[in-house]
Amino acid sequence: MKQETNLKIIISGPVGAGKSSAIASLSDIKPVVTDVKASDEVSQMKEATTVAMDYGTINLGEHTIHLYGTPGQQRFDFMWDILSEGALGLIVLIKHDSPDPVGDLKSYTDAFAHRLDSMPLCVGITHTDKKPAGSLNDYHEVVSRWGNVPVFTVDGRSKKDMNLLLMSLLGVIEPDIIKPLVSNL
């Protein structure tokens, strides 16, 4: 009998961090987006912004991994909790060239804190081409309460970077999953 399992991964972070691009990099289908024309301060950063969610999938034959991108603005935070219910893991993308990127990470991880005791987390630091990232220690410090959390500099548009971030999330969930795959590298 075919056992149906829906696994989902949540990608969250502030406006403009690259969540939609990240989903587009990972997804096998053209991402489903709920973008609308930005009318507030976001309009100075980009033309359209996500209001409900972005959605993509990774198809693995009979199984599907669902990718959900949360809306970045804090006023849509009620969606974050709805989307993250039962998720396999959380990827937070942080825009390094924002005025307070470390504060952004704190605010987003605080918002998901009630789930992070049982949901693995990893962090991607984006836009380091616009403002070079030196040490990532400040970011590590913020997430240290959940043990060792992978924190990498990534480009949300790069499939390779996003694959690595997702691989690290799998490594946190279960290191044995990766072991046999690297032995012949």
Add this chain to the structure above:
Amino acid sequence: MNTNLKIIISGPVGAGKSSMIANNCKIAILLKRFPKDTIKKQTPKLFQAVVCKIKTKPFCHTQIAVVSNMINGKKTILLAGMSQSEQNSLAVLLPKRVNGGAVLLRNTTEHATPQPDVVLISLRKTKNPSGVLKNIKNAYPGTPVVCISNKPTPAASVSLSPPIGIEKLASAINSALHSIEKQKINRVKPKKQEPLATFNTEERLLGGLLQARALQRETGLAVEFQAKDLISYLILPDDKVLSTICRQTLKSLCRVRFDSHLFKTTTIKASALDHLIAEHYNQANEWLLEDFFWHVGYWSSQGAIPDKIDKRQPLHLHKWPNVTRIPQPLLIIAISALLNKQPTSAHGITKKLGISEKSATQCISGMFAAENIEQYKIRKPGAPLQTVASQHTRNILKKLAHRLLAPWHRQTKQST
């Protein structure tokens, strides 16, 4: 297959939720007789309750199930031979004093799976203390037993005689937990550990640079390190490194043996820094500190690990490396994931991952130099997440990992 199923029972005050749990599930309700404010604080944890399967042992007479918060990776302590009031007091006072937090499994007569991390038993009112202790040890083989007894009890891991303060009790439990953790690590060591080759760190550029980094941290000033007249590195307080030579030259220099007497480290005052940089250093040869040390360690290896790593002791993950900036990212993720879950010796890493010694030693050297790993001493607070994925989920995740690795496999095939 290990499956945790949960049922939520909800309703207004006095509707009989607790009675239903007590009558139907034979569950030891930890918080039932707690003061109101304690219940309020603890109640959310019940929603993550794990109802353990009941396994009856010969010495047991009644059944118990356990409500605990095990998925948070806390230590589990089984209380035995204690009165209800003693158990209630311990439930309030003990968990926060145990390293990493603890969950008390309560019952005096029964056995629940999974096995607790430590058993705390009172033998003061028992007529046959040695028999009871023997039964406990048979039921939980390998689990340390902290025993409260009026007489010394050699069979227990730790034996305490009254009067006992809570601090003394917590200290005994922590010491028992620490000893069992050490045993677990020793157990995973191979019986015959083939020694990995080591290199003398002091004779390499790496040794001098590690000293320079330590000096920079100690003084807070920029530190210039010179290996030969024309080779200098400037370690800056903002976690950057400037060099007088290019990356390719650094790679070959990392493999060369130096006479450490030729190394020279100098602190640079802030007022002289700009002039020194303008005069001698090229901004094109700028590195990020972690990136720089990672590469120096990686290139220094040549199939060996730095002699500063104690080969007999396990290593554990201090901080995930920034894998998108370094070579061999997949191996680094695999090593980091392994060390995050289980401290492992350098030799154990090679064996467990089935990777070549050369690749392993290169990655270990790089991670050591960049301070991503360190010698294991005691578990850091914030224990790694406990895996709760079912076998079915794991199978799907394996497929996902295969899929994510496909580009690297294609790349490897093309290059060969």
